[in-house]
Amino acid sequence: MVNMPPSPPGAEHTAGSSVRLGALVPLSRPGWTEAGRHLLAGLDLAVREVNDAGGIAGRPLELLVRDTAADPERAAAAMDELAGLGVAAVVGEYHSFVARAAAARAGALGVPFLCSSAVLDGLTAEPTEWVARLAPAQSHGWRIYADFLLGAGRRRIALATQPSVYWASGTRVLRDQLAARGGTVVEFDTTALTPEALCDALVDHGATALLLLVGHPEPAVPLVRAVRGDRRLAEILIGAPAGQPEFAEWATALGEDGAGIPFLRYLPERLGPLGERVGRELLGQLGEAPSFVAFEGWDSIAVLAALLRSQGADRAAIAGSWPCVAVEGTRGPIRFGRVPGISVWQWAWAPVQVVDRDPARLDRFRVLHAG
Known part of the structure; x- marks a missing residue:
């Protein structure tokens, strides 16, 4: 090298x-x-x-x-x-x-x-x-994201997932946090479903939010395009807790379709x-x-x-x-310091926000929730 x-x-x-x-x-x-x-x-x-x-x-x-x-x-x-x-x-x-x-x-x-x-x-x-x-730690940030979902009235949560230790860990956090407060979580494996088939499943499930626990740009970008283009899903919230919309290439790839998708960001207000x-x-x-x-x-x-x-x-x-x-x-x-359940020395914690790209101006972020 x-x-x-x-x-x-x-x-x-x-x-x-x-x-x-x-x-x-x-x-x-x-x-x-x-x-x-x-x-x-x-x-x-x-x-x-x-x-x-x-x-x-x-x-x-x-x-x-x-x-x-x-x-x-x-x-x-x-x-x-x-x-x-x-x-x-x-x-x-x-x-x-x-x-x-x-x-x-x-x-x-x-x-x-x-x-x-x-x-x-x-x-x-x-x-x-x-x-x-x-x-x-993921459990800290994603708990804050779950709080945001519940505060926004989103309780029927669908997860679009790929096989990964990271995505599996996030799924556990969301299930634990949402189930304890009346939410439900259903998981859809994107390796087994086309974007169009996922849209059908979301309608059948009555999901009020779809979280992208998948890689970028594939399959995240085609999934967003499919959901945004399906009139049956006009009211569903698309979320990306792992932060895919943070970077400029997200806005370049998706344009207006990439706005209004909340994600986690580790910055103070x-x-x-x-x-x-x-x-x-x-x-x-x-x-x-x-x-x-x-x-x-x-x-x-x-x-x-x-x-x-x-x-x-x-x-x-x-x-x-x-x-x-x-x-x-x-x-x-x-x-x-030492944090229970964390095996390494940990800064507890960096500031955590839930933000999205403003539909009115794609290069501007809106702070929706802070933890």
Whole structure:
């Protein structure tokens, strides 16, 4: 594998003089490449800012980026490679099932891993000291989404699903939360139904909401088009808790059909001065409004830079210091603790919103609920 992107400006140096961090990012298909691009933008910006401020005790921070392509085996192999290259820690990853493989390998190798974006509750099979996470656990965010559905009067919920640990976990959360409060959940396997057949099933079931627990762009885009084009389903709410509508390619693919589809986003209603500044920098770098994933990238480097300044590049010292972190992030103060049912050190919690794209202006988001 080759390093990408090039080292930040001002980081021309011999390898032994830098402090190395590994980064796992989905940059090619079948990975969600737009999420990967935003994550990498946040990581890159924060590394540049650390180096512009003098680096780590005078040593530049160097980011060794590896493309996971949403492949768990590729992520585990990258973790092996990065450990051999002497990284002090590894950061990143967006896909939960990929982050799970990376986290397991990090624990086996004794390499600190700060998971930026993946939300699966069971990120590791057993509790570990080596892994921490910024993104809120799936059970936390999806409970808030269930609250939104019930508050909106949507109680007959249909799920369009694909086989996946992540989607199965989300289904359990929704079933538990909705059933306890009078809601019902029925699941439709999109590998066995055409979009048109799914529309028929939604009518037969009398569903008031359809949640897309599927990949993007396939099969999410054709499913949305089919439902939006079916007059029998004019009143159904389409939702995407995993956040597919967050990115510009959603609006490009679906146009007006992609509006009014609520999803989870991990941003506060208003960013503070730091978040506003970082947001402006990311806007210039990306050429479009930064998603919450870009902010997760920036915050991840801010956390690791603080640990490197206080603990040096010793891996065991970094892993032992997760509970000592106190960093001002773009979305609020970041501290890690132990949360019941979560096997890694967890920021509890990043702010959670339910938002959608405004039908009147597709590049604008409406906050529908906050938790």
